[in-house]
Amino acid sequence: MTALLGGRAVPEELSARVPAEQRGPGRGRDDVRLLVSGGPGGTEVAHRAFRELPGLLRAGDVLVVNTSTTLAAAVDGRLGPEPGGERLVVHFSTRGDDGRWAVELRVPDGAGTTRPRPGGPAGAVVRLPGGARLVLEEPLARGAERLWWARPDVGVAELLARHGRPIRYGYTERDQPLSAYRTVFALPSPDGAGSAEMPSAGRPFTARLVAELVSRGVQFAPVVLHTGVASAEAHEPPYPERFEVPATTAWLVNAARAGGGRVIAVGTTAVRALESAVGPPGRPPEGAAALRGPGGPLGPSGAPRASGEGTPAAQTPGRRPAGTRAGAGTDAGAGTDTGTDTNTDTDTGAGAGAGAGGRAVLATGAGASGRKPAVVRAAAGWTGLVVTPERGVRVVDGLLTGLHEPEASHLLMLEAVAGRPALRRAYAEAVRERYLWHEFGDLHLILPEENPHRTHC
DSSP states (O other): OGGGGTTOOOOGGGBOOSOGGGSSTTOOTTOSEEEEEESGGGOEEEEEEGGGHHHHSOTTOEEEEEOBOBOOOEEEEEESSSSSOOEEEEEEEEEOTTSOEEEEEEEEOSSSSEEEOOOOOTTOEEEOGGGOEEEEEEESSTTOOSEEEEEESSOHHHHHHHHOBOOOOTTSSSOOOGGGGOOTTOBOOTTOOOBSSOOGGGTTOOHHHHHHHHHTTOEEEEEEEEOOOOOTTTOOOOOOEEEEEOHHHHHHHHHHHHHTOOEEEESHHHHHHHHTTEEOTTSOOHHHHTTOSTTOTTOTTOOOOTTOTTOGGGOOTTSOOTTTTTTOOOOOSTTOOOSOOOSSOBOOOOSTTOOGGGOOGGGGSOOTTOOOOOEEOBEEEEEOOOOOTTTOOSSOOEEEEOOOOTTOTHHHHHHHHHOHHHHHHHHHHHHHTTOOBSTTSOEEEEOOOSSOOOSOO
């Protein structure tokens, strides 16, 4: 994707170094700019203020928001079992089903941030505050150096609450309180779970703006995706993450699609969660299908399973993860779901136009909106789904997102939504108009063409 900006990097001065509310007196979170792209072939680009968002959406549209809360996921440590040893910063990324954590080790740079460092070696001990210890066991995926599975000897939620701080990268000016990294949608999880990094597209929303959107008939549909540590330098494709699409969200999205409303995802995490819960007619949700089989995608070995379902090795950008449809349940066929799926998700049977027994009639063909048949179902677990232009999007019509580096793997998802020519045009305009990048920066709203028959999926 380096060709996105003609092979050029984003100018350093376009990094947002502090949150919007700290850039001047009287400013709030929603004092950011909004690049709007869309129209026929994505040819139209407009420059708006984020506060103008209500005027760009319609009654019946649904905003899908990630309610995962951000954790204080960075903790200081020392390498080795004895006093002394190399100074480290441990980024706690993702909790595995077996009690281990995927962690990233980094080196303090002396200026308050960190530099990348390869993980390992296996068996190494990292001493943490309060006498806690972490033992490195194996890379998250074969051949990977950055993220390692590690076994802590304490509860990580308590450790982070007492000694953690938000993950901070070098383009920011200073440390920020944890509240600066949480969105208005964030909800605490009963088990202390959350995201290593903020679902930042939701950050500029305020309670006032949410109220205005609701008053105009725009609905909000929550999903959860606990995002892991991004590869700020390596730009790797995402690895499996925990997600949940509740039954109420499945119902809202299906109803909106049936009624001609637009489904706008707030952030790439919302896209990944929602698209992981899509089940084509007569088949189980795609993301949930990736969970089948012994061990799961983040099983004890961390190694790809024979089918390659949902594993890091199956996530090559530009390729559909192998076997994501394997293990389909015993549905009888389109529109005649027998309710005997073998996966762990719950068929909501929801959606406007649901037939007798609550089964979604969208499965039998294009609905009133003329869209391709696709049904969102309640689902939860791990998703290894990588949305690429080849895979396309099945229920997401538009996307509200930040601005990403030209090498970022997220851009493949944006290309799946907008199309590459439109994305290139929008980014060139963002650089020309001096938009700000990264989690405290400006936003980009990708709207669909009015004709819902999308040609890029």
